[in-house]
Amino acid sequence: MGLLSKKDTALIKDPLFDNNPITIQVLGICSALAITAELKASIVMSISVMFVLGLGNVVISLMRNIIPSKIRIIVQLIVVATLVIIVDLVLKAFAYELSKTLSVFVGLIITNCIIMGRFEAFALGNGPWRSFLDGIGNAIGYGLILIAVGFFRELLGSGTLLGIKVLGDPIEKTGLYAFGYENNGFMLLSPMALIVVGIIIWVQRTKNKALIEEN
Amino acid sequence: MEHIELFFKSIFIDNMVFATFLGMCSYLAVSKKVSTAVGLGAAVIFVLAVTVPLNWLLDQYILQEGALSWLGEEYASYDLSFLSFIMFIATIATMVQLVEIIVEKFSPSLYNSLGIFLPLIAVNCAILGGSLFMQSREIPSIGLALTYGVGSGIGWFLAILAIAAIREKIRYSAVPPALRGLGITFIITGLMAIGFMSFGGMLTGGDEKKEEKPKVEAKVEKEEIKKEAKEIVAENTNIN
Numbered sequence: 001m002g003l004l005s006k007k008d009t010a011l012i013k014d015p016l017f018d019n020n021p022i023t024i025q026v027l028g029i030c031s032a033l034a035i036t037a038e039l040k041a042s043i044v045m046s047i048s049v050m051f052v053l054g055l056g057n058v059v060i061s062l063m064r065n066i067i068p069s070k071i072r073i074i075v076q077l078i079v080v081a082t083l084v085i086i087v088d089l090v091l092k093a094f095a096y097e098l099s100k101t102l103s104v105f106v107g108l109i110i111t112n113c114i115i116m117g118r119f120e121a122f123a124l125g126n127g128p129w130r131s132f133l134d135g136i137g138n139a140i141g142y143g144l145i146l147i148a149v150g151f152f153r154e155l156l157g158s159g160t161l162l163g164i165k166v167l168g169d170p171i172e173k174t175g176l177y178a179f180g181y182e183n184n185g186f187m188l189l190s191p192m193a194l195i196v197v198g199i200i201i202w203v204q205r206t207k208n209k210a211l212i213e214e215n
Numbered sequence: 216m217e218h219i220e221l222f223f224k225s226i227f228i229d230n231m232v233f234a235t236f237l238g239m240c241s242y243l244a245v246s247k248k249v250s251t252a253v254g255l256g257a258a259v260i261f262v263l264a265v266t267v268p269l270n271w272l273l274d275q276y277i278l279q280e281g282a283l284s285w286l287g288e289e290y291a292s293y294d295l296s297f298l299s300f301i302m303f304i305a306t307i308a309t310m311v312q313l314v315e316i317i318v319e320k321f322s323p324s325l326y327n328s329l330g331i332f333l334p335l336i337a338v339n340c341a342i343l344g345g346s347l348f349m350q351s352r353e354i355p356s357i358g359l360a361l362t363y364g365v366g367s368g369i370g371w372f373l374a375i376l377a378i379a380a381i382r383e384k385i386r387y388s389a390v391p392p393a394l395r396g397l398g399i400t401f402i403i404t405g406l407m408a409i410g411f412m413s414f415g416g417m418l419t420g421g422d423e424k425k426e427e428k429p430k431v432e433a434k435v436e437k438e439e440i441k442k443e444a445k446e447i448v449a450e451n452t453n454i455n
Contacts, residue, residue, distance in 0.1 A: 026397060029239035030340040073337070074308055081301040089297065104347040107300050111340045113240045189412070190236065194405030198398050205393035213396035 011133040015141035021114045022145045023201050024211065028114035031105050032146055033193040039162050041101050042150030044091070046143030048106065050136060052083045053115050057135035060123040067124075076119050077110070084109045114142055149196050157187030218362045220418055225366030227414040231341050232374035233407060235348075238341030242375050243400060245332055252379035253372075254325045255332060258314060260368030262336055263345050266310050267364030268357050270303050270346040278302065303346045304337075311337040341371050378404060 021027045028049075035041045059079050060067075067075050088106045091099040099106065109115070118138055123131040154160060159167040159176075168175015170183060186192055205211045231237045238259070245255045276285065278299050283290035315333050319326045326333065336342060345367050354360050381403055390399050 023397075026243055027240060029243065030236050030344075033236040033239070073334070074305075077304050077308060077338070078301065081304055085297055085300055088300075104344060104351055107347050108237070108340050108344055110300055110304060111338045111343045113338065116338050189409075190234070191405040191408035191412070194236075194401050194408060198394070198401035198405065201398040201401065202391075202394050205398065212392045 008130065008133055011130060012137035012140070015134075015137040016144060017141075017204070018208070020141045020145065020204075021117075021138050022142055022197070023204055025114075025117065027117045028112050028142055029197075031108055031112060032142070032149065032197065034190060035102055035105050036146055036150040036193050037153055037157065037188050037190075038101065039147065039150040039154045041098065042146040043143075044095065044098055045102065045105070045109075046139065046146050048087045048091070049109060049112065049114070049142055050139035051087060052080060052109055053118060053135040053139045054132055055135075056080055056083055056115060057118060057123040057131035058128045060119050061126060061128045061131035064124050072124070073116075076116060080110050080115055114138055145197070145200065148200060149193055152196055153187045153192060156184045157192075159183050218359065221359055221362050222366045224418060225363050226370040226373065227411065227417060229348075229367075230370040230374060230411055231344065231367050232371055232404070233411040235344065237344040238339050238371055241332055241335060241339055242371075242378065243397065245329075246375055246379040246382055246400070249376065249379045249383060251328050252375045254329055255336075256368075256372030256375050258318070258329070258333065258336060259339065259341060259371050260365065262307070262310055262314055262342055263364040263368035263371075264361065265364075266303075266307050266342060267345050267349050267367075268360045269306050269310070271349060271354065271357055271360035273302055273306065274299065274350050299347075299350060303343060307342050307346070308337045311342075341367070374407070377407065 015021060022032055035045055056079055118135060122134045168177045170177050232242055246252050278295045280294035281291050283293045345364060349360055349363055354363055
């Protein structure tokens with residue numbers, strides 16, 4: 001990490017835990033909940049958001065001095081929509097089944113609050129390299145939560161990780177299933193994602209007492 | 216009939232917040248007081264009711280495969296659906312700007328209490344999600360698109376109203392400090408989502424009884440069909 005200054009590494013490290021976009025900034029929740037039933041979908045969504053946020057931050061930062069203030073939301077929307085169209089077409093071409101699972105949520109990256117939030121908060125006031133780092137940092141923070149939720153939901157819900165049966169075979173009763181363990185099908189249903197994120201927030205705020213809200 | 220079915224389906228079974236988690240950011244941020252929640256919910260219903268039919272028209276006559284055939288035969292093979300994202304978001308941004316102007320004129324107090332969240336409706340996943348689901352479920356007519364828009368809006372409104380009311384009440388409950396505010400809201404929303412799943416059988420309850428009777432008839436029909444098939448095979452072999 002010798003080529004990044006201290007301030008720059010802070011741009012990547014802060015959004016991982018202390019300023020996490022989902023649990024602290026409360027942005028980007030919609031897609032974090034709906035598609036995390038499989039770990040693979042979570043990973044692909046995180047990579048897509050990283051692409052859109054990183055590149056989008058750079059483009060907006062390069063244009064920041066020529067965008068008139070009154071139409072800046074429209075300009076931001078157009079930039080994001082174009083990048084998401086590219087992601088959507090790439091996914092449809094190279095990972096068709098996955099794009100069917102993700103269905104409309106790839107399109108909903110456009111309205112993912114993290115992207116517009118970072119454009120407004122950072123890219124409009126900073127240079128391209130730092131905006132790129134900020135975008136990557138926030139996308140990694142977002143990805144961490146998505147992968148954590150997807151990990152637990154897939155492991156406890158279907159006993160697999162990325163499709164590989166890690167707890168044994170449920171039909172032939174090998175591995176953990178031989179002791180009577182059954183998959184918790186509830187975990188595959190969407191409400192459990194909300195509860196898992198609630199628990200992650202609980203753990204995070206117990207560790208970092210400064211984040212606790214006053215009544 | 217299908218209007219009524221689609222209306223109730225989009226409020227309860229495919230509820231935007233509880234089934235597909237759209238619009239969570241403003242849902243979490245504005246639900247601290249019931250009065251602001253009601254205002255935002257009403258704005259969302261109005262925006263959805265206007266944008267879903269408009270986007271349906273766009274999709275039907277410009278974006279779909281073969282949609283441009285009204286311009287002339289040579290355009291019939293154009294498929295502009297890759298432009299849907301940009302066109303949908305453009306209509307939505309315009310409509311929200313309109314709503315903002317109307318609200319500012321007719322109800323300045325609501326305008327002030329909603330603050331930044333009124334223009335943020337434009338990037339509310341619920342609005343774009345409504346149009347995208349309308350497109351992916353291939354809703355066949357503009358009347359149904361309007362029903363779907365209004366129903367989805369009412370579903371979102373129900374959800375934010377419920378969570379605002381609950382949050383106002385639990386302010387005086389003994390919630391663990393680390394769960395206060397955001398954490399407990401997530402968990403409560405999860406429990407409400409589980410509750411809403413009970414509506415899943417709402418519109419299909421009558422079909423199960425019907426299946427039992429035809430089983431006997433189906434068996435009889437099968438044998439008749441087999442007899443007919445044998446006769447036809449016999450005829451064909453005779454002809455050959």
